[in-house]
Amino acid sequence: MKAKDILTEKEGGRLFLLGNEAAVRGALESGVSLVSTYPGTPSSEIGDVFYKIAREAGVYFEFSVNEKVALEVSAAAASAGLRSFVFMKHVGLNVAADSFMSVVYTGVEGGMIILSADDPSMYSSQNEQDNRIMTRLAGIPLLEPSNPQEVKDLMKFGFELSEQFKIPVLMRTTTRISHMRGIVNLGPVIKGKKKGFFKKNPEQYVVMPAYVTKLRKELMEKLNKIKGIADNSPVNKIIDKGGKALGIITSGGAFNYVMDVINENDLKVKILKLAFSYPFPEKLVLDFMNNVENILVVEEVEPVIEKEVLSIIGKHHIRKKVYGKLDGTLSRIYEYNPDIVSAGITKVINKELIKREKFSTELSLPLRPPVLCPGCPHRATYFALKSAIKKLKLKEKEIIYSTDIGCYALGLQPPYKMGDYCISMGSSIGIGCGFSKATNQKIISFIGDSTFFHAGVPPLINAVHNKA
Incomplete structure (x- = not known):
């Protein structure tokens, strides 16, 4: 497959795409006009593809000098009524944080997606931060896809949500979602507008204290309305495998490992998959918990969902056990896999699950640390x-x-x-x-x-x- 196929493949077609490539197609199907980035693994392939196809697609694309500038370029475009897309690795959001926090207050006119590619296990990064926490800090809606098809579809959903509430939307992927491949069903590519027009409104776009006190109140009102949408959104799904002894709440890549273990062992459980996970859909989660006896939260890196669940349990005086990271059922560090999730479920249901065959060798394999290239x-x-x-x-x-x-x-x-x-x-x-x-x-x-x-x-x- 060539990069150009991501642009030219017709509606109704299917492509075998990386999660990162699916993000490109999702942006193109959403009528994106401007795309900006500072490259960083695991988000790099998005920029690689846009660099090759942007001119033919009629999209302005740039590699910015850093993530802060990239975010500002996209924020300006969205404020002028264009749909814009900025992406970076998780630590890049630290660099962009000053402008990131403010643009959530000022809002946008055209849709704006900010993609943060997190890196559980730190395969190519200096820390393992979980940028779902940044959504709470900034007050920005959060989408968490679990496969390439969802990456594409949630891009379109995110642009519509962004324009409906005049607010940027953060999409959190991880290394596994960015680099996994899957069949993606395609919709039509939509040409974005070439140029927008910025309507002057200093009270909205100049972050002086006198103005942002009002913007802060407006942001809280937006989040309350968006919370109602999250509670009823079809992108959040309940999968009922029968039984009510255990309910599993999960999101992102962790959902895939949960389903592997559930299907392999034919477990009778209920699963709540959160793809639209902030503002947190409290009513949806409460209704789900009321229909199960015990709750297991499976998420990668920080216990973000688990703390939300415990907050709901305390608020509504529910006497049910919640298992997850905080009680040691699952690890708080590193990327998950089916074996880790299986071990966690085993602790909860007290039943031995199928163990995957492991291969070993007595040969001592040499270490292959990264080295400078020949001739460097x-x-x-x-x-x-x-x-x-x-x-x-x-x-x-x-x-x-x-x-x-x-x-x-x-x-x-x-x-x-x-x-x-x-x-x-x-x-x-x-x-x-x-x-x-x-x-x-x-x-x-x-x-x-x-x-x-x-x-x-x-x-x-x-x-x-x-x-x-």
Whole structure:
């Protein structure tokens, strides 16, 4: 399959798409006009596809200098009445957070989708944050697809919801949803508007204290109305396998593991699958819990849904046991799989479930850590620095190597061993500033070109101004 097929395949056709590719098709079927991003795994393929097809699709697409700028570009387009789509990996939302929080207050005219691709187990990330928490912080509606078809369909649903309530919508995917493939049934591609028109309204779009006090009240009113839609939305589904001893509440990729275990063991349980999970559909969840005896919450990373469930139980004085992360039934860390979910269900129902056959070998397999590519110029940089250090007769303990996010961080491995501190994009220079004032050691900061433009310019100015 070619990237162009995602654009040109006709209504009624079917494609075998990654979750990320399905997001592209969903945006195209929604009449998106502008798309922006700063690339980051596990969201990268969305940008790869848009880069190849945007011109033919009549969509403006850009790789922005960082996630904050990408969000601002899309926010401006949506405020001018266009449908816009901005996407990033989960930690990118941290970079965009200042503008992210404000654009939820100001609202939009055209639909705006913000996709956060979370990374349980941190396959390519520096932390395992769960951006469902960010939805509560900002007050933004949340959609959680569980497969490529849902990614596409929820994109369209999200744009409509966004325009109905004049508010951006966050879609949370995970590494598994982004990179799984599935058959996707296609609808028609809709051409987006070429240009919008921004209607001046400072009381809405200028976040002065006198204005945002009113916007805060309006946001709460929007969320109350949207909560009613979530309670009755067909994207939230109850799957009844018979029996009422156990009800499982789940969302996103975790739903797939739940269904694998349920179907494989023919368990008589009820499942509530939440795809529209914030504002939290309290009435739907309450009705579901009233029809089961015990509740198990299966979700990846933080106990977000579990805490909502416990809040409802306390509010309505319900005497039922809730199992999940907080009582140790399931792990609070790392990506789930069917075996982990099966072990959790086993604890609840006290019944031995089918164990999948595991394969093992007595062969000792060599470790294959990531390494710099053959011919990579970073090797020459490290070699030159090592040679200079040797010539200057400096001791390694006298030098702090502040490195950064990028492949050059692999310099921490032998034989170079030139990586002592790294916490975020662009941090190498800021960290160097701090160490230069806090110690008498020599500081060497490494930063790549993209990272420099992303977040390295302000700390470099700081270094010069403060004579680091």
